[in-house]
Each structure stands twice: as C-alpha cells, then as structure tokens.
Amino acid sequence: MAARRAVGAARRKGDVAAEAAARAVVDRAKRQLGERGLPWWTDGAPDYNRHLARNTPYAAWYQGLASTLPTGEIGQPAS
Structure with missing residues (x-):
C-alpha cells in the first residue's frame, strides 16, 4: 500500500520519474503476490x-x- 500511496503522491506533484518508480514497485509486489504474471489457475489441478x-x-x-x-x-x- 505504501507504493500505491507513493504513486498517488507522485501524480499529485506531477513527478513523472517518481510515479514511474512507484509503479514499478507496485508491479513487483503484485507479481510476488501472484496478481500478475503466469496464471495459477492453468496448473492442471x-x-x-x-x-x-x-x-x-x-x-x-x-x-x-x-x-x-x-x-x-x-x-x-x-x-
């Protein structure tokens, strides 16, 4: 959630570089949580x-x- 708040703060400030960095952190977290990347539901189970x-x-x-x-x-x- 801190990364998502950082995206919002960067957008409000108009800081494109900070927004891109925060979005990268959000993306990395979502991938680690399984929300992005290879679908788990096609594992054959x-x-x-x-x-x-x-x-x-x-x-x-x-x-x-x-x-x-x-x-x-x-x-x-x-x-």
Missing part, C-alpha cells in the same frame, strides 16, 4: 468451484473447520 465442500477432497478439512466454529457459522443450522 481439478477445479472444485461450484461444488459443496463436502463433495470434494476437502470434505475432512471442512468438517474439522465446522467443529471449531460456533453453530451456524458455516452452513450449520443455528440453535
């Missing part, structure tokens, strides 16, 4: 989007998560 967690290989994890939360928080009936 199965897509379980639009599936209930209980119908996926994550069922045991989901059930364990459900047991650690108060009732009603992740699809369990509230009392």
Whole structure:
C-alpha cells in the first residue's frame, strides 16, 4: 500500500520519474503476490468451484473447520 500511496503522491506533484518508480514497485509486489504474471489457475489441478465442500477432497478439512466454529457459522443450522 505504501507504493500505491507513493504513486498517488507522485501524480499529485506531477513527478513523472517518481510515479514511474512507484509503479514499478507496485508491479513487483503484485507479481510476488501472484496478481500478475503466469496464471495459477492453468496448473492442471481439478477445479472444485461450484461444488459443496463436502463433495470434494476437502470434505475432512471442512468438517474439522465446522467443529471449531460456533453453530451456524458455516452452513450449520443455528440453535
């Protein structure tokens, strides 16, 4: 976020060089976070989007998560 604020500050000042430098920092951060660059979703792994967690290989994890939360928080009936 500091780099994004630096972009704004440079734009307000009209400092083209500082804006370019700040944008480079933002780009580097986004690439490290996986927001830019090679797409991670084409890695060949199965897509379980639009599936209930209980119908996926994550069922045991989901059930364990459900047991650690108060009732009603992740699809369990509230009392």
